[in-house]
Amino acid sequence: MFLKKQNIMTEKRQQILVFFIFATAVLMVPLFLKGSYLLNVLVFVGINTMLAVALNLLLGYAGQISLGHAAFFGIGAYISGIITTRFPIDPFLIIILAAFCAGVLAFVIGFPILKLKGHYLAMATLGFGVILYIIFNETVDFTGGPSGLSSIPSLHIGSLVFDNDWNNYYLVWVFTLAVMLLSINLFQSRIGRALRAIHDSEVAARVMGVNARVLKVQIFTVSAVISAVAGSLYAHIMTFIAPASFGFNFSVELLTMVVIGGLGSIYGSFLGAAILTMLPEFLRVFQDFDIIVYGLMLMLITMFMPGGLVGGMQKMAEITVAKIRKMKGKNAQA
Amino acid sequence: MDYSRQLFQYILSGLSNGAIYALIGFGFAMIYNATGIINFAQGEFVMLGGMLTVFFLTVLKLSIIPAIVLAVVISTIVGICFERLAIRPLKNAKPLSLIIITIGASIFIRGAAMLIWGKDTHAVPAFSGNDPIYIAGATILPQHLWIFAVTILIIIAGRIFFNYSITGKAMRACAYNAQAAGLVGINVKNMVLLSFAISSAIGSMAGIIIAPLTMTSYDVGVMLGLKGFCAVIIGGMSSGLSTVMGGLLLGLLEALGAGYISASYKDAIAFIILLLILFIRPEGLFAKKEAERF
Amino acid sequence: MLRLDGITKVFGGLTALEDISFSINEGLITGIIGPNGAGKTTLFNIVTGLYAQTTGEVYLGEKNISFLNTERLARLGVVRTFQNVELFGQMTVLENVMVGLHTQSSSGIFSCAFKLPGHLKEEKIIREKSMEWLKFTGMVDIADMKAGNLPFGKGRLLEISRALAARPRMILMDEPAAGLNSRETDELAMLIRKIRKEGITITLVEHDMDLVMDICDSIVVLNLGKKLAEGTPRQIQENPAVISAYLGEG
Ligand SMILES: Nc1ncnc2c1ncn2[C@@H]1O[C@H](COP(=O)(O)OP(=O)(O)OP(=O)(O)O)[C@@H](O)[C@H]1O
Ligand SMILES: [Mg+2]
Numbered sequence: 001m002f003l004k005k006q007n008i009m010t011e012k013r014q015q016i017l018v019f020f021i022f023a024t025a026v027l028m029v030p031l032f033l034k035g036s037y038l039l040n041v042l043v044f045v046g047i048n049t050m051l052a053v054a055l056n057l058l059l060g061y062a063g064q065i066s067l068g069h070a071a072f073f074g075i076g077a078y079i080s081g082i083i084t085t086r087f088p089i090d091p092f093l094i095i096i097l098a099a100f101c102a103g104v105l106a107f108v109i110g111f112p113i114l115k116l117k118g119h120y121l122a123m124a125t126l127g128f129g130v131i132l133y134i135i136f137n138e139t140v141d142f143t144g145g146p147s148g149l150s151s152i153p154s155l156h157i158g159s160l161v162f163d164n165d166w167n168n169y170y171l172v173w174v175f176t177l178a179v180m181l182l183s184i185n186l187f188q189s190r191i192g193r194a195l196r197a198i199h200d201s202e203v204a205a206r207v208m209g210v211n212a213r214v215l216k217v218q219i220f221t222v223s224a225v226i227s228a229v230a231g232s233l234y235a236h237i238m239t240f241i242a243p244a245s246f247g248f249n250f251s252v253e254l255l256t257m258v259v260i261g262g263l264g265s266i267y268g269s270f271l272g273a274a275i276l277t278m279l280p281e282f283l284r285v286f287q288d289f290d291i292i293v294y295g296l297m298l299m300l301i302t303m304f305m306p307g308g309l310v311g312g313m314q315k316m317a318e319i320t321v322a323k324i325r326k327m328k329g330k331n332a333q334a
Numbered sequence: 335m336d337y338s339r340q341l342f343q344y345i346l347s348g349l350s351n352g353a354i355y356a357l358i359g360f361g362f363a364m365i366y367n368a369t370g371i372i373n374f375a376q377g378e379f380v381m382l383g384g385m386l387t388v389f390f391l392t393v394l395k396l397s398i399i400p401a402i403v404l405a406v407v408i409s410t411i412v413g414i415c416f417e418r419l420a421i422r423p424l425k426n427a428k429p430l431s432l433i434i435i436t437i438g439a440s441i442f443i444r445g446a447a448m449l450i451w452g453k454d455t456h457a458v459p460a461f462s463g464n465d466p467i468y469i470a471g472a473t474i475l476p477q478h479l480w481i482f483a484v485t486i487l488i489i490i491a492g493r494i495f496f497n498y499s500i501t502g503k504a505m506r507a508c509a510y511n512a513q514a515a516g517l518v519g520i521n522v523k524n525m526v527l528l529s530f531a532i533s534s535a536i537g538s539m540a541g542i543i544i545a546p547l548t549m550t551s552y553d554v555g556v557m558l559g560l561k562g563f564c565a566v567i568i569g570g571m572s573s574g575l576s577t578v579m580g581g582l583l584l585g586l587l588e589a590l591g592a593g594y595i596s597a598s599y600k601d602a603i604a605f606i607i608l609l610l611i612l613f614i615r616p617e618g619l620f621a622k623k624e625a626e627r628f
Numbered sequence: 629m630l631r632l633d634g635i636t637k638v639f640g641g642l643t644a645l646e647d648i649s650f651s652i653n654e655g656l657i658t659g660i661i662g663p664n665g666a667g668k669t670t671l672f673n674i675v676t677g678l679y680a681q682t683t684g685e686v687y688l689g690e691k692n693i694s695f696l697n698t699e700r701l702a703r704l705g706v707v708r709t710f711q712n713v714e715l716f717g718q719m720t721v722l723e724n725v726m727v728g729l730h731t732q733s734s735s736g737i738f739s740c741a742f743k744l745p746g747h748l749k750e751e752k753i754i755r756e757k758s759m760e761w762l763k764f765t766g767m768v769d770i771a772d773m774k775a776g777n778l779p780f781g782k783g784r785l786l787e788i789s790r791a792l793a794a795r796p797r798m799i800l801m802d803e804p805a806a807g808l809n810s811r812e813t814d815e816l817a818m819l820i821r822k823i824r825k826e827g828i829t830i831t832l833v834e835h836d837m838d839l840v841m842d843i844c845d846s847i848v849v850l851n852l853g854k855k856l857a858e859g860t861p862r863q864i865q866e867n868p869a870v871i872s873a874y875l876g877e878g
Contacts, residue, residue, distance in 0.1 A: 295442025
């Protein structure tokens, strides 16, 4: 009993340590990459990580799929883009507004949409995503339509303007690290357990008094809010947005990031986002192969490595540890 | 007079699109009834039908009939491979995994098509020319007639197959209760395979007959697949005829909406209908309410 | 404590339950038996709010609970286990039980994500109480095992532990002994008696007649959706209608 308690303590401490190391590494990276193109890519790794973590809260924690998450990303981007190109308001305020709007929308459609299960939920979220994509394309007066919206101002705090890779990197990663930390905290908590319970057996969760309906809508809303913030940041960093970035294909790409990294694993989402963001940047050939590779990865990982890369690595580590123990045991016997 | 002619034109194009949606919807319903899976890759078979036909016509210079036959055969083989390689090995997979796998398959097939045939849009010649036929002041293309004829033929063939052939009856038994069907000696696995084969064949056929009207490219499968799903949701999964009604209704609403409200929101109409129905009556408009299950 | 009044459930054309009325007394163990397809599980589904009955009412004490949803009922102290064992397979044994304490805690999503002090305190209590329940059912030593990897018998035990953690007034157990070997069944019988001592009302559906006759204070027999008989184990064993239903069943 006493031993158990200690176990739990060390586990918690381990978790904090891992995050601390990760965060330090992330914050140190720019020191080595000053002026490099890689730094620019890593900015987008940050944004995609934030998005993948947001989707993972819904998909990996609560087990509810969304094939329309790019739409919330788009809502954030367009609300920020449209308002800040027209009115001289502090863009940070608009980020809050965008997050709020995405949250309200998610909350409102969340109730009817999350009543649906499995395949129907997938189709409904997909439909939602497509509708918004069409709206981004067709409300030309606001969004600029298919040719996009340009001259979005950069964010700034006083005289610190976020218009170079170095500044953008820190801007994005502060948000991303915060989102990651909060999500990790959530996992081992009352709400996190309830969400994972819904994932494994919604009826049993309800029998235990978990209000699945409300909780699913809550996490959907949170997920949408995070995605919208990522969208706002994206708009201000790119200073140009077009609907193509917020369509079905990107929703599938987000799904692929989460699945590759591992459902429920926050570091997995980072890994998935990093892989999917960097591959096309550095493997030119990959640009033509991208969707075929995504498709293959989705299928193979789901079939043969249900825990994703992180889950797979953990399993390998466990097996190795067990093997070493066994060998040690044998040696001791001999 | 002009007004009613225009209306007739909308109805005509609505019905012909609707027929296509119905055929695609058929494929969804067939696999759903056999396995409980919504096959997200369904639209890709529609794309394969069109693209393969283009390939056989223009690259291999075959004439139209062998090109179509080969396109259907190859699409069917792809469907069979998909079932054998990605669906059958998974026993007792969770819906979430199945969704992800069929999505994976769908973008894999799309990606392969893009690699092989490029990103260009291709035209397919109409089966019997483009000379419009005048009926009551409105024009109708021969290809429209082909679409209606093929759709009706497939529906009749389906009816006969499911109601009179042993295999068809066995498939219905599996859809109704796979476990019981297994107990009376029906090979459920083969029935699942067959459902994938038939639905990919029908899907590709739909893609072939619509291609001369709309052109085709590697990515037409997404939208067409979704519309087909929409048709089957409007009609309900349970019977073929209600899927047809769902498809036709969707085609009509879309055409009228595009004509009288806004052409640019044509695609949005289908999805708004889809969401409304999923929210209000997920079992479909024309289906009897099914028993509740958790 | 629980009273069913004229419960009827129709699925499409099939009448799964027809005009079922009976009462379950506080603090006792009530058995519900009947051949396959008699409607036992359906009855549980109705009582726990997973299905809506076609007609009829359910009362918990004086309160009409006919149309309350499952999660509300859990808060009122009605919990259940499942015939096909519904565990949270990706979570550890301990975490499964911790979900049982969901209704006895109240931290919201922000409190959890930001690790506010209130949440941390609550978390500690949840963990301790859960460990106590695991001790109660004798599962402490496998607390860190993944629930999905448990052997079947342990899985059933975990379901009961989890239900107990929800601090129920009554537990409905759907075939708790199915798939257990005879030693495990004996242990289960002991556990059930121990649960009753805690003052928890127990209702169980079971096919193992020895177990039912041994531990139940009263028994309700269902057959083809109708109530066939009701009484003490003794009365039921001697009831000619019950005997013929079971013999006729083969
Ligand atoms: N969701 C449902 N839809 C349609 N019919 C159902 C449903 N649930 C149960 N039934 C039917 O209701 C009847 C009673 O089923 P139930 O599961 O309650 O039986 P049971 O007494 O629990 O049997 P067993 O001992 O095999 O568990 C059966 O004929 C079953 O097929
Ligand atoms: Mg039962």
